[in-house]
Amino acid sequence: PFQTWRKLSKVPFVRGVYNLFDILVLGIKALNLSANLSLEEEGEKFGALELSLTLALALGIAVGGFFILPLWLTDLFAGRAVAGGILFAFLEGLIRIALILLYLLGITLFKDIRRVLQYHGAEHKSIQAFEHSEELTPENARKYRTFHSRCGTSFLLLVAVIAVLVFSLVGNPPLLWKALSRLLLLPFIAGFSYEVLMFAARHAESPWLRPLIAPGLWLQRLTTREPDDSQLEVALTALKAVL
Numbered sequence: 001p002f003q004t005w006r007k008l009s010k011v012p013f014v015r016g017v018y019n020l021f022d023i024l025v026l027g028i029k030a031l032n033l034s035a036n037l038s039l040e041e042e043g044e045k046f047g048a049l050e051l052s053l054t055l056a057l058a059l060g061i062a063v064g065g066f067f068i069l070p071l072w073l074t075d076l077f078a079g080r081a082v083a084g085g086i087l088f089a090f091l092e093g094l095i096r097i098a099l100i101l102l103y104l105l106g107i108t109l110f111k112d113i114r115r116v117l118q119y120h121g122a123e124h125k126s127i128q129a130f131e132h133s134e135e136l137t138p139e140n141a142r143k144y145r146t147f148h149s150r151c152g153t154s155f156l157l158l159v160a161v162i163a164v165l166v167f168s169l170v171g172n173p174p175l176l177w178k179a180l181s182r183l184l185l186l187p188f189i190a191g192f193s194y195e196v197l198m199f200a201a202r203h204a205e206s207p208w209l210r211p212l213i214a215p216g217l218w219l220q221r222l223t224t225r226e227p228d229d230s231q232l233e234v235a236l237t238a239l240k241a242v243l
Contacts, residue, residue: 016194017187023152024055065103066160067182070096075175085171093164100160104222114225121146122227122235124220129236136240138232146224149201153223154216158193 008018074082074092082088107113128144129136163182166189170181197216200209227235 013188013191013195016191019194020190063183063186066096066099067186068179070099071178071182072175075178079172079175082172086168088172089164089168089170092167093160096163097157097160100156101222104219108222117223117225118227118231119235121224122231123238124148124151124224125227125232126235126239130239130243136236138229138236141232141236142229146226147217147220149204149213149217150197151216151220151223153220154213155193155197157216157219158197159189162193162196163189 009015070092073095124146125141125144129141134140200212203209
């Protein structure tokens with residue numbers, strides 16, 4: 001059954017949703033391992049129930065905060081004044097992107113998160129060294145940028161922008177119907193956004209596609225930091241383990 005599901009990672013428009021789910025599963029496993037290592041000295045263990053509750057809370061905050069909240073705020077302040085779906089979706093999209101920016105700016109205030117962002121930058125440097133067929137050493141990886149055209153940050157921004165176009169087709173029905181449409185259309189938007197991201201990354205040197213890639217690279221200034229050598233070592237070791 002696992003191999004059957006694995007085939008979905010090759011199906012266009014489906015693979016984006018599949019890869020998101022796959023990353024989520026890996027994240028859960030990493031979180032579980034990290035939590036258990038932290039609690040090991042205290043003789044406690046981060047069980048399946050705690051992990052499930054944490055995951056449910058995280059998903060609830062993500063979907064509620066970045067999709068339902070912008071919709072509710074737009075409907076609250078402009079719902080009666082805006083008759084057309086295009087303008088409503090545009091205002092909703094502006095609020096959504098503003099909330100994403102505020103969130104990313106907010107987390108950079110925490111020292112531990114800034115260290116995570118350094119590891120993120122180290123990951124990008126390591127991948128670029130591999131893509132340029134260089135030996136995977138800190139010396140070779142250090143010269144590359146902390147930005148990458150296939151980064152999840154760029155994907156997040158693409159989802160927010162493409163959502164404006166898709167949600168504008170829904171029109172301006174009652175709030176409940178708009179909320180349901182957002183939830184139902186989200187997987188399709190994610191799948192399409194993934195394909196756009198992959199296509200743009202494959203043609204990153206094209207002058208026609210650079211304007212599409214540039215906003216995501218700019219946003220990565222918030223989600224990456226310059227790593228030190230020890231962080232590059234960790235990123236390179238992790239990359240070698242999966243090659």
